[in-house]
Amino acid sequence: MSNIHLNTKIFDTDVEQVPIRKGFGEGLLESAKKNQNIVGLCADLTESTQMHLFKKEFPDRFIEIGVAEQNLASVASGMAAMGKLPFITSYAMFSPGRNWEQIRTTICYNDQKVIIAGSHAGVSVGPDGGTHQAIEDIAITRVIPNMTVIVPCDAVEAKKATMVSALRKEEGGTNTPVYIRLAREKSPVITTSDTPFEIGKAQVFYELDTDRFLLLEQKRGNSTSTFKLDSDTHGIRHDVAILACGALVHNALLAAKQLEEEGIAAKVLNMATIKPLDIEAVLSVAKETGALVTVEEHQIAGGLGGAVAETVLTGLKRGQQPVLECVGVHDRFGQSGTPQELIKEYGMTVSDIVAAVRRALARK
Amino acid sequence: MFITDSEVQSLEEQARKIRVSIIHMLAEAKSGHTGGPLGMADIFTALYFKLLKHDPKNPSLDIRDRVVLSNGHICPVLYATMAHAGYLPIEELLTLRKFGSRLQGHPHREFLPMLETSSGPLGSGLSQAVGMAIADRIDHGKVSPRFIYTFLGDGELNEGQNWEAAMLAAKEKLGNLIAIIDRNNIQIDGYTEDIMPLSPLFDKWKSFGWHVIEIDGHDMRAIVAAVREAQTIFEKPSVIITHTIPGRGVPYMEHRFEWHGTPPGISDISGAPAKADQVKEALRALGE
């Protein structure tokens, strides 16, 4: 964990809060300075999606499409066919929501690299209500062939994800279309500019080292004198792994800390890339812990929970299958409220995660 | 003549009260859309207090006219008008956008079943209204007692689905369909003609086969006359392009696209009083 350089203040109440979408706006601007083929297209939400930073610096490379998301997607495809690298933005509900088929056919089926940034995802959009809270967008994008799906956990990671997405595969990026999921509200800054980010790689954001694990074993009343390090896991065996994405990674970290205090060893993985999913990492923690909990601000069906379920069921032998609990939205629409009220109503708080861990352990 | 002077005066006073409610509810919610709702208060008043066939005490009255709010973000004017017309307690307006409220940030029928449709995502209301009009004609032929009204934003017309629905409505000769466009010249990113020019809007609808009426959307007499005219058109859908001033009644908001989606009291916008004074000043301008 020492090599991932997380923000040292993550567990403090005054941890810095920045909207994830802001990182996208900054990343786009940086990338556009380096790559003059980048163009920006927006559907009447330039400031909300933070594309205004790019528009201001490169007015000639910005195209205002108006409130017309289907046109937005297909115009971008045409521009990509001529060698441009288009970034398109709207609220996630409208792009990739409203224009899903245009994205599927004119972008993905055509295999044109377009970067689709969907802002205002999740119920934490708040008072605008259910029509504006995209909680199906991961599901509908990850089923499209050729698509990459990224859900950054904070503004710093969003900036990196944006900049890496703009690169070609040979440069450490990708040649596929990319969907980047962004949130509206301010959320805690978890990572730093030194935290590694790679498309398709999950990162361990919380785990116990040997000293903390031995302490925890003592607390549980287990004798540690005969304790033997597990060679598979380079040390210790965690009781559970929490696989989280987006701003809720912060709640997952708080839950892991609380669980450690209560004598349960939890590991937290940041699943920034939903597709391609880091199968190796998922199977490895499944084997280590036998108990997984997924956490996402999205429908369980088809989201990270669905992706992890598919992966462990198809990837492991009978007997190695972990138990799985999913924290997220259970087949409901969103509604108006403050972000905090809604995170509570839909069961995605720190205590909901702790409770899900306990359910998983009870079923183990 | 469709309306007497004293009726005009009482409708204008009703519209003023609705604007005052809009300010109160947005100030309390601390989020939501201001420009469009203030601009549309006169038309909503005329519709709900004079033109519509409806019964606030019996919202599911079978022969009621239908109102489809396609530009769902202007729901503060719909909720306020419905409350003043007797559908909801006026105090309930202060629950706008709060957790558990029937008055969701964008209209949701699951919370408020007396709404004909849920909306917020732009561009699909006209299609739903066309569907209602076709269904009504199947049931009642050309002599239906109902009209289907739908409200559309001008920026909303950027969505291609409107024009798909416009073609279908003309093809189906939907004389029972009346679309009302809020021609306020603003959308989120700026003025409509800078973002996506709509002009010549009259000619566009005419060429799509609609009966087109263009009016000053703050003139009660013109509003009433336009709706009555639309009701007489037999084998064509009608569209009323109502020229309105966004933010109408609050001078510091008028014509400013910056007030599209911001309530008074939370942000400093050039040309407006300081945040702390915005609500008070808006209410003062509205004669409170």
Ligand SMILES: Cc1ncc(C[n+]2csc(CCOP(=O)(O)OP(=O)(O)O)c2C)c(N)n1
């Ligand atoms: C499909 C869709 N795309 C984008 C939005 C975000 N949005 C809400 S209102 C608006 C501008 C609409 O302009 P107009 O209809 O003229 O409304 P006004 O600003 O005049 O109230 C936009 C882009 C939306 N609600 N739905």
Ligand SMILES: [Mg+2]
């Ligand atoms: Mg407008």
